[in-house]
Amino acid sequence: MAGESDAIPQEVREYLESQQRKRLLRFITCGSVDDGKSSLIGRLLYDAKTLFEDHLETLQRESRRAGSGDETLDFARLLDGLTAEREQGITIDVAYRFFATDKRKFIVADTPGHEQYTRNMVTGASTADAAVILVDARKGLLTQTRRHSFIVSLLGIRDVALAINKMDLVDFSERRFEEIRDEYVEFARRIGIANVACLPISAINGDNVVDRSARTPWYRGPTLLEYLEAVEVDADRMQRVPFRLPVQWVNRANADFRGFAGLIASGALRVGDPVRVGPAGTQSVVTRILGGDRELPVAVAGQSVTVCLRDEIDVSRGDVLSHPDSAPAVADEFEATVVWMHEQPMLRGRSYVMKIAAKTVAANVMPLKYKINVNTLEHLAATRLEINEIGVCELELDRSIAFDPYEENRTTGAFILIDRMTHQTVGAGMLRFALRRSQNVHWQALDVNKVARARLKGHDPCVLWFTGLSGAGKSTIANLLEKRLHARGQHTYLLDGDNVRHGLNKDLGFTDADRVENIRRVAEVAKLMVDAGLIVLVSFISPFSSERRMARALFADGEFLEVYIDTPLAVAEGRDVKGLYKKARQGQLRNFTGIDSPYEAPERPEIRVDTTAISAEEAAIAILGELERRGVVAGA
Amino acid sequence: MHHLTHLQRLEAESIHVMREVVAETDNPVMLYSIGKDSSVMLHLARKAFHPAPLPFPLLHVDTTWKFREMYAMRDQVARTPGIELRVYRNPEAIELGINPFTHGSSVHTDVWKTQGLRRALDEFGFDAAFGGARRDEEKSRAKERIFSFRNAQHHWDPKNQRPELWNLYNARKHRGESFRVFPLSNWTELDVWQYIHLENIPIVPLYFAAERPVVERDGALIVVDDDRMPLAPGERPQLRRVRFRTLGCYPLTGAVESDADTLPAVIREMLLARTSERQGRLIDQDSASSMEKKKQEGYF
Numbered sequence: 001m002a003g004e005s006d007a008i009p010q011e012v013r014e015y016l017e018s019q020q021r022k023r024l025l026r027f028i029t030c031g032s033v034d035d036g037k038s039s040l041i042g043r044l045l046y047d048a049k050t051l052f053e054d055h056l057e058t059l060q061r062e063s064r065r066a067g068s069g070d071e072t073l074d075f076a077r078l079l080d081g082l083t084a085e086r087e088q089g090i091t092i093d094v095a096y097r098f099f100a101t102d103k104r105k106f107i108v109a110d111t112p113g114h115e116q117y118t119r120n121m122v123t124g125a126s127t128a129d130a131a132v133i134l135v136d137a138r139k140g141l142l143t144q145t146r147r148h149s150f151i152v153s154l155l156g157i158r159d160v161a162l163a164i165n166k167m168d169l170v171d172f173s174e175r176r177f178e179e180i181r182d183e184y185v186e187f188a189r190r191i192g193i194a195n196v197a198c199l200p201i202s203a204i205n206g207d208n209v210v211d212r213s214a215r216t217p218w219y220r221g222p223t224l225l226e227y228l229e230a231v232e233v234d235a236d237r238m239q240r241v242p243f244r245l246p247v248q249w250v251n252r253a254n255a256d257f258r259g260f261a262g263l264i265a266s267g268a269l270r271v272g273d274p275v276r277v278g279p280a281g282t283q284s285v286v287t288r289i290l291g292g293d294r295e296l297p298v299a300v301a302g303q304s305v306t307v308c309l310r311d312e313i314d315v316s317r318g319d320v321l322s323h324p325d326s327a328p329a330v331a332d333e334f335e336a337t338v339v340w341m342h343e344q345p346m347l348r349g350r351s352y353v354m355k356i357a358a359k360t361v362a363a364n365v366m367p368l369k370y371k372i373n374v375n376t377l378e379h380l381a382a383t384r385l386e387i388n389e390i391g392v393c394e395l396e397l398d399r400s401i402a403f404d405p406y407e408e409n410r411t412t413g414a415f416i417l418i419d420r421m422t423h424q425t426v427g428a429g430m431l432r433f434a435l436r437r438s439q440n441v442h443w444q445a446l447d448v449n450k451v452a453r454a455r456l457k458g459h460d461p462c463v464l465w466f467t468g469l470s471g472a473g474k475s476t477i478a479n480l481l482e483k484r485l486h487a488r489g490q491h492t493y494l495l496d497g498d499n500v501r502h503g504l505n506k507d508l509g510f511t512d513a514d515r516v517e518n519i520r521r522v523a524e525v526a527k528l529m530v531d532a533g534l535i536v537l538v539s540f541i542s543p544f545s546s547e548r549r550m551a552r553a554l555f556a557d558g559e560f561l562e563v564y565i566d567t568p569l570a571v572a573e574g575r576d577v578k579g580l581y582k583k584a585r586q587g588q589l590r591n592f593t594g595i596d597s598p599y600e601a602p603e604r605p606e607i608r609v610d611t612t613a614i615s616a617e618e619a620a621i622a623i624l625g626e627l628e629r630r631g632v633v634a635g636a
Numbered sequence: 637m638h639h640l641t642h643l644q645r646l647e648a649e650s651i652h653v654m655r656e657v658v659a660e661t662d663n664p665v666m667l668y669s670i671g672k673d674s675s676v677m678l679h680l681a682r683k684a685f686h687p688a689p690l691p692f693p694l695l696h697v698d699t700t701w702k703f704r705e706m707y708a709m710r711d712q713v714a715r716t717p718g719i720e721l722r723v724y725r726n727p728e729a730i731e732l733g734i735n736p737f738t739h740g741s742s743v744h745t746d747v748w749k750t751q752g753l754r755r756a757l758d759e760f761g762f763d764a765a766f767g768g769a770r771r772d773e774e775k776s777r778a779k780e781r782i783f784s785f786r787n788a789q790h791h792w793d794p795k796n797q798r799p800e801l802w803n804l805y806n807a808r809k810h811r812g813e814s815f816r817v818f819p820l821s822n823w824t825e826l827d828v829w830q831y832i833h834l835e836n837i838p839i840v841p842l843y844f845a846a847e848r849p850v851v852e853r854d855g856a857l858i859v860v861d862d863d864r865m866p867l868a869p870g871e872r873p874q875l876r877r878v879r880f881r882t883l884g885c886y887p888l889t890g891a892v893e894s895d896a897d898t899l900p901a902v903i904r905e906m907l908l909a910r911t912s913e914r915q916g917r918l919i920d921q922d923s924a925s926s927m928e929k930k931k932q933e934g935y936f
Contacts, residue, residue: 261684
């Protein structure tokens with residue numbers, strides 16, 4: 001049977017016991033191919049004897065094949081995982097490497113230094129306790145050094161080692177080292193990095209990497225490995241921060257057991273502690289803490305546990321447990337730093353799925369305040385974020401959440417943004433603070449409300465959202481329908497795309513960003529009119545389903561009726577009442593829906609009109625029939 | 637201050653990953669290969685959901701060519717209360733009588749394992765499958781995400797992986813798409829052995845040295861586990877003291893000579909080892925990028 005032995009060798013027993021005390025440190029290495037970053041990691045792995053023989057053989061074989069020339073091992077090759085990258089000779093994604101010493105196990109995130117891959121560095125930095133930033137001693141601090149340091153600081157890494165590499169090529173000059181060190185320490189202070197260490201090394205030759213170099217007698221600091229074995233593990237620091245447990249999963253093992261499972265993000269929890277459930281604010285007391293099948297008296301940041309409470313209170317996935325006297329804030333509007341990670345830019349007004357700890361909510365991107373030039377740290381005015389850009393914007397959620405500013409808590413302040421259609425992770429961000437209006441400005445409750453106004457009208461206020469290609473017949477049908485409603489004494493208003501663009505939206509063009517804003521304003525206007533008790537007909541191409549969803553989200557259930565005027569492109573283009581298709585085909589009109597800008601057809605519209613089967617008049621009658629069937633208006 | 641050890645941190649991360657999958661997918665499954673990594677993964681899963689039974693079944697994609705001791709272990713696990721274990725054998729492979737001797741290792745592995753896994757996932761409609769793979773095993777795995785997205789054809793696109801930040805996993809997908817999820821991504825082989833020792837996790841006895849009947853094939857020591865193994869004229873299996881660092885189909889899995897017949901002895905051997913474990917697997921040696929190609933096609 002495994003685990004039994006009557007003669008465990010003494011040295012193995014000692015070894016296994018020492019392993020019980022081994023800690024885990026995750027760090028990121030930043031620098032370009034030329035800085036010798038991959039060589040440095042290779043050197044750490046090699047000297048820590050974690051390179052296995054067959055890996056070494058492959059390495060030797062491949063170094064020869066790639067013609068790196070001499071017999072020196074090309075450590076960089078070891079780290080390039082994927083075929084195409086190997087051929088290009090560059091690393092283009094995040095790779096994780098492992099090595100261990102007697103004191104610690106290390107997970108290294110290796111990320112590229114190439115300009116266009118900010119997103120990879122952000123990814124690698126997000127889980128790192130510390131960062132090792134490489135510079136070439138001959139070149140000193142470069143633009144990319146500042147960029148890497150800024151990202152590292154932005155992601156909340158407090159400990160940074162500046163590894164000044166290739167010291168052998170500057171004759172191990174103390175003066176050169178000091179020049180670079182002094183300049184960097186000043187820069188790091190300016191961007192808010194708490195702890196900086198500068199080390200003179202030569203990755204190729206191993207100076208001050210694992211073993212102290214005889215060639216830098218003037219250097220008194222640690223070797224890189226000594227530094228990595230001593231620097232504070234983030235999980236330890238998080239134990240000093242107020243307790244947070246985002247609830248991942250509710251364990252209902254049986255009728256008598258209800259436990260709340262999650263990974264403790266910060267602080268410590270003891271049996272008997274009072275806890276508060278955010279954002280609801282309900283309270284209870286901890287009766288049990290389970291770590292697997294073991295009962296724990298206390299649990300700390302970094303442990304996955306299941307917590308049982310004394311009272312039958314409502315707790316679900318996404319809620320955050322805390323101590324009552326140090327609870328997280330609750331809000332639904334934030335200022336956040338966002339790193340964009342997708343080719344499709346981030347657009348103002350667009351709604352994304354936001355995942356923060358175990359909670360998933362809808363988030364609208366409000367005005368972008370500025371984007372940050374990561375090379376100069378300048379703030380630049382912007383209306384959208386492109387891939388690899390970092391910006392500060394406001395976010396509006398569809399509900400309130402419990403949160404902490406990211407700089408206080410890397411779990412309850414970090415989020416990703418997911419595209420609703422493609423389900424791709426398109427952005428990542430860090431909450432800075434809640435907007436005061438979200439905490440302090442409450443909706444003014446008025447005595448005369450929507451229901452009261454609607455009663456006066458004798459119908460249910462609603463918005464009929466006509467969508468379809470240019471020339472599909474939206475405005476024609478909407479106009480005919482409005483005439484019929486008006487004839488019945490219903491109070492209506494028709495918002496037409498062209499007309500609104502002459503007034504309210506005349507400052508907007510036809511780029512994706514402007515189209516989103518166009519729809520946002522119209523949806524808000526329609527909302528006010530519905531609130532006033534009207535039946536609002538909106539006739540807008542509104543080509544993107546995410547914007548129509550955003551519009552729909554403004555209204556109560558049953559108030560928003562999507563009317564899809566379904567006309568094939570060929571038919572609409574054949575009509576070409578305004579001659580726009582012709583212009584678009586000739587290239588005189590850019591971003592024209594159906595030609596060089598997509599139309600995303602509704603998947604489940606409340607009403608669909610096939611204009612190839614019925615006339616505009618028949619369509620208006622059919623829609624009216626549907627309104628009667630839904631009880632929006634009374635039957636004639 | 638209560639310092640957590642590296643194994644406690646790894647354990648907590650794996651459990652967190654498993655709970656995310658259960659919370660965010662509709663029909664998860666845990667691939668159970670009977671090896672040591674599967675044993676660790678199963679142990680972690682039971683911790684993650686204790687005292688509830690496992691909220692997903694185990695799936696063994698069988699090739700009919702595993703070691704007999706592996707089948708014995710699997711059947712023992714299947715009898716454990718609170719565990720549902722399903723076995724899938726690719727009907728096409730059964731029909732064609734695919735085996736490593738007639739068809740070679742790559743066809744055998746492709747039809748039984750790669751195709752078999754895809755068919756099993758499609759037939760049962762699983763939308764997330766846990767695998768025990770680790771990033772330290774092989775170069776192309778070092779860049780794979782913990783939540784690894786697969787399109788409706790089960791293909792992995794290494795150029796277009798979703799960014800994975802903090803411990804925020806994006807498990808959203810369209811119908812037909814799925815995830816392979818690797819809760820042991822950040823474990824090393826040594827971590828696995830230490831954890832088995834610390835937690836006293838049962839593993840297949842083949843990991844421990846014993847006298848076994850061995851023949852040499854292409855420099856690898858192959859244990860003749862049953863009489864389906866064709867021998868060359870005059871070839872006689874020799875009893876040698878061997879053990880396995882990795883387990884798979886017996887004709888494709890090389891043993892190493894060893895005296896390590898206890899867990900501490902195995903760990904000591906690990907510490908002195910200078911050869912990484914996948915070398916025991918004959919399928920990896922086809923070409924430099926063979927694993928990456930297999931992965932793109934849907935191999936775990």
